Amino acid sequence: MRVMKRNPWLTGLGTVLSLVGMWWGSAQGGVASTNQTASLVAFPKVIADGTRDTLIQLVNASSTDNYQVHCAYTNASGRCGTLAGTQVCTTNEDCPTGQTCVDIRWQENDWDLTLTHQQPTIWRASTGRNPNTGQDTVPGQCTQSMNTVRQDCPGAFGLLNSNASPAGGDVRGELRCWEVEASLQPIGFNALEGVAILETIGTGQISEYNGIGFRAINVDNTDPVLHLDNAEYDVCPASLQLTVYPVGADDTIARGFAGASCPTAGSCPVDTEITIIPCSTDYTPASDPSSSIVQFSGTNEFEQQLQSQAVPMTCYLSASLNSPSIGLAYPFSTAANGSLFKLKVRPASGGHCNGAPAVTCATLGATCPNGNGTCVPNAGILAVAEEFHTSANSSIVGTAAFNVDAIGARGVCAVSGNACTAASSAACNGGSADVCLIDSITTVINP
Amino acid sequence: MYNTKRVGWAVVAALPLIIGQSHAVRALTRSDRPAAVVIYPQVEACDVTKSSICPGNLNRDTLIVLSNTKANSVSVNNSVTAHCFYLNANSHCTNSGNICTSSSQCQNGTFGSCVPGWTETDFNVTLTPDQPLSWSALNGLRKFPITGLTCSTDQSIKCLTPGASCGLNGTCGFGGNSGSLVPPAPEIPFVGELKCIEVDPATQTPFGGDARNDLKGEATLEQILDNGTLDVAKYDAVGVIANDNNDGNSTLTLSMGDEYEDCAPVIVFDHLFDGAVDPIDSSNTAQSDLTLVPCSEDLQTGNTGSGASTAQFLVFNEFEQRFSTSRRVDCHFNSALSLIDTTQPTRSIFNAKVTGTVAGQTRIRSVGGGLTGVARLSFVTGTSTVTTVGSAAYNLHQDVGERDTPDTIQLP
Numbered sequence: 118m119r120v121m122k123r124n125p126w127l128t129g130l131g132t133v134l135s136l137v138g139m140w141w142g143s144a145q146g147g148v149a150s151t152n153q154t155a156s157l158v159a160f161p162k163v164i165a166d167g168t169r170d171t172l173i174q175l176v177n178a179s180s181t182d183n184y185q186v187h188c189a190y191t192n193a194s195g196r197c198g199t200l201a202g203t204q205v206c207t208t209n210e211d212c213p214t215g216q217t218c219v220d221i222r223w224q225e226n227d228w229d230l231t232l233t234h235q236q237p238t239i240w241r242a243s244t245g246r247n248p249n250t251g252q253d254t255v256p257g258q259c260t261q262s263m264n265t266v267r268q269d270c271p272g273a274f275g276l277l278n279s280n281a282s283p284a285g286g287d288v289r290g291e292l293r294c295w296e297v298e299a300s301l302q303p304i305g306f307n308a309l310e311g312v313a314i315l316e317t318i319g320t321g322q323i324s325e326y327n328g329i330g331f332r333a334i335n336v337d338n339t340d341p342v343l344h345l346d347n348a349e350y351d352v353c354p355a356s357l358q359l360t361v362y363p364v365g366a367d368d369t370i371a372r373g374f375a376g377a378s379c380p381t382a383g384s385c386p387v388d389t390e391i392t393i394i395p396c397s398t399d400y401t402p403a404s405d406p407s408s409s410i411v412q413f414s415g416t417n418e419f420e421q422q423l424q425s426q427a428v429p430m431t432c433y434l435s436a437s438l439n440s441p442s443i444g445l446a447y448p449f450s451t452a453a454n455g456s457l458f459k460l461k462v463r464p465a466s467g468g469h470c471n472g473a474p475a476v477t478c479a480t481l482g483a484t485c486p487n488g489n490g491t492c493v494p495n496a497g498i499l500a501v502a503e504e505f506h507t508s509a510n511s512s513i514v515g516t517a518a519f520n521v522d523a524i525g526a527r528g529v530c531a532v533s534g535n536a537c538t539a540a541s542s543a544a545c546n547g548g549s550a551d552v553c554l555i556d557s558i559t560t561v562i563n564p
Numbered sequence: 565m566y567n568t569k570r571v572g573w574a575v576v577a578a579l580p581l582i583i584g585q586s587h588a589v590r591a592l593t594r595s596d597r598p599a600a601v602v603i604y605p606q607v608e609a610c611d612v613t614k615s616s617i618c619p620g621n622l623n624r625d626t627l628i629v630l631s632n633t634k635a636n637s638v639s640v641n642n643s644v645t646a647h648c649f650y651l652n653a654n655s656h657c658t659n660s661g662n663i664c665t666s667s668s669q670c671q672n673g674t675f676g677s678c679v680p681g682w683t684e685t686d687f688n689v690t691l692t693p694d695q696p697l698s699w700s701a702l703n704g705l706r707k708f709p710i711t712g713l714t715c716s717t718d719q720s721i722k723c724l725t726p727g728a729s730c731g732l733n734g735t736c737g738f739g740g741n742s743g744s745l746v747p748p749a750p751e752i753p754f755v756g757e758l759k760c761i762e763v764d765p766a767t768q769t770p771f772g773g774d775a776r777n778d779l780k781g782e783a784t785l786e787q788i789l790d791n792g793t794l795d796v797a798k799y800d801a802v803g804v805i806a807n808d809n810n811d812g813n814s815t816l817t818l819s820m821g822d823e824y825e826d827c828a829p830v831i832v833f834d835h836l837f838d839g840a841v842d843p844i845d846s847s848n849t850a851q852s853d854l855t856l857v858p859c860s861e862d863l864q865t866g867n868t869g870s871g872a873s874t875a876q877f878l879v880f881n882e883f884e885q886r887f888s889t890s891r892r893v894d895c896h897f898n899s900a901l902s903l904i905d906t907t908q909p910t911r912s913i914f915n916a917k918v919t920g921t922v923a924g925q926t927r928i929r930s931v932g933g934g935l936t937g938v939a940r941l942s943f944v945t946g947t948s949t950v951t952t953v954g955s956a957a958y959n960l961h962q963d964v965g966e967r968d969t970p971d972t973i974q975l976p
Contacts (some may be wrong), residue, residue, distance in 0.1 A: 151596045153962050170844045176834050176925045178963065181736070235832060235880040241843045257916025258841040262967050268843060272882025272921040310724035310961045312834050314842045321943045321953025360629050360696050360782055370786040370795055373700055378792050385794065416694040418709040420636070420716055436865045459696040469919060504796060505728070511792035517956065519798045522596050
């Protein structure tokens with residue numbers, strides 16, 4: 118019998134190659150971006166509620182490889198007034214006076230599709246799309262399928278499980294898609310990118326924004342948790358920044374033209390809606406939705422610094438800047454002077470009580486009073502914004518969505534500020550409150 | 565004795581850890597974070613009361629927003645000066661000098677050709693810490709919010725010493741927006757680009773040494789439709805990131821690891837094909853336009869050839885079928901999608917009548933100088949008379965990687 122001897126040289130070579138690979142990956146982390154291909158793409162604002170709908174375009178940018186993609190909607194909508202209410206809402210401000218938004222379930226709806234190399238694809242959120250090879254479809258057009266709510270569109274659309282690519286009823290929520298193997302274990306080849314097109318039905322008015330991409334760095338495909346910690350995937354930004362019209366301000370361009378669109382001050386106001394989702398989410402059944410306490414602050418062109426109260430959010434927050442949910446009517450209004458604000462949005466310092474997510478707390482890890490559990494970190498946040506421009510002589514409101522800017526990076530310890538990852542909590546050596554501020558997405562490998 | 569089988573297994577064992585890692589060579593322009601150079605690839609303006617050739621006979625303008633992302637400091641002057649350049653890409657008749665879009669507009673008794681132009685108009689804007697400023701391309705900006713030395717919480721209170729306390733009124737600033745002036749767009753109609761570069765106000769060149777990435781920009785393209793609707797399309801300015809080794813001279817080198825990061829080797833443009841029916845409202849069809857501008861620019865001599873390149877387009881539909889074409893980009897390229905490769909849109913490889921699907925992916929590789937740009941999707945109705953009902957602008961994606969040759973921006 119031939120005896121196999123270990124060869125130290127070969128063993129060493131394999132070790133060196135492994136270490137090189139791990140270093141190469143770990144040394145190249147970054148912050149989520151809207152400009153490049155990624156392994157995980159998030160669309161914070163998806164609407165399919167009868168008045169607006171959303172087209173999702175997802176692309177495999179790889180020139181050689183086909184990929185399976187797992188997608189999951191989270192529907193954050195409820196009903197106004199009662200469980201049987203017909204009006205969709207996410208906050209009380211969406212409802213008529215006297216009604217509150219009830220039955221918000223944060224319902225998750227997932228499916229898989231395959232994208233061949235270089236393949237683009239598109240679907241409508243409210244209807245989804247049938248799997249097909251493009252036969253019996255109309256060139257350049259999606260048509261209503263005869264027996265289902267879904268559309269038939271030309272193109273090879275590889276829907277792998279027939280469960281649901283429709284968003285699942287009236288939806289105001291988010292969508293995330295990530296690369297997986299056939300077993301649904303995550304993989305990281307950074308080939309995905311996407312855009313979302315929001316349309317106001319019956320008007321042709323559209324808004325478009327880029328999906329927010331997290332590049333894979335060193336994916337552990339034995340673990341269903343996607344760590345957004347600059348070791349496995351890119352981190353979330355530390356804060357977000359956008360420039361907005363203050364509440365009550367007129368459209369600057371329309372005011373500049375003599376005409377009926379904006380004849381007098383106050384006749385062509387611009388409303389800005391911000392949509393915020395937590396970076397972290399947990400798709401396991403019956404899990405609690407992620408929460409955060411969000412802080413808004415701003416500077417106008419007169420350098421006046423303004424700060425609002427902290428705003429609690431769970432799972433999804435989409436509201437106008439002047440809505441009570443955000444509370445920016447003042448001082449972020451024209452009454453306080455100025456025609457432009459640079460708005461910063463970030464998770465508030467400290468944390469929230471995990472037994473009562475709307476309750477703030479200062480010391481991470483400490484016990485919250487009144488039986489409200491433990492003080493846990495506020496989740497990182499992602500966002501998009503959308504402007505609504507009203508004209509004095511048209512009932513149609515012009516819309517424009519835009520991505521917000523990422524400032525700084527999470528993946529640091531709360532007290533010491535040291536860089537940290539999911540696997541390296543030893544870096545947070547500043548006491549029990551020195552928690553690693555990272556985010557994660559818990560997926561389900563065996564649904 | 566050398567054992568190839570064992571070497572092979574060793575390599576195979578290590579391969580999964582190497583392949584599939586993000587190569588994450590991040591030399592890219594960025595539209596989602598502050599930068600040292602911000603590029604607004606598409607700026608347009610027209611007033612129908614001042615011009616008879618406004619596209620679609622619609623009033624349109626661009627709201628430019630430029631922000632300083634440096635925070636306020638009591639002791640350090642965190643104001644930022646941006647040296648900005650409007651690049652006018654209008655074509656003009658050789659005989660009359662009038663703005664034109666085709667040579668047929670130049671036949672007024674004498675023979676004339678419609679020749680593309682590229683002229684620059686530059687100006688300075690100084691932004692105080694954290695300050696956002698906005699102006700319209702049509703009107704520019706003459707009156708700035710902070711002039712001279714004023715107290716931070718009450719601009720009506722003047723002060724004498726930068727950084728000194730103003731008591732209850734904050735601290736004394738460092739000079740406000742003094743020295744700033746934004747001219748209106750040089751022509752009506754105007755189509756072109758705006759480029760703003762963070763500079764040392766004393767030398768009008770970038771600061772030497774450490775990277776300064778403090779500028780952030782957005783643009784809102786707005787047109788007033790026939791029915792009075794304010795149709796708005798917003799995009800983020802494309803940012804060129806500075807590195808820590810700037811030599812502070814007037815030649816900006818864009819190359820990974822050099823003074824500034826370079827433009828991406830491949831732009832990835834996700835779009836609907838022209839003529840595709842809107843899956844939400846079948847009365848609308850899609851019409852997109854693409855704007856590309858060179859990353860290299862000679863702003864000293866106005867040499868349009870300095871950044872010229874050939875854009876190679878690889879187009880993929882949802883059947884994985886591939887088409888290709890190319891176009892030269894000299895200074896400012898703006899085209900309807902289905903006019904990139906032909907004058908007959910229904911025969912274009914960017915048209916749904918040819919490709920057959922609704923969605924497409926176009927990969928744009930530049931041969932020569934680097935490119936960047938933005939796109940705009942419009943929904944239109946009608947066939948013989950086409951009417952825009954809505955539009956949306958968006959930034960392009962990029963493939964990570966490094967260009968073979970650096971780009972340069974030469975300042976005056």
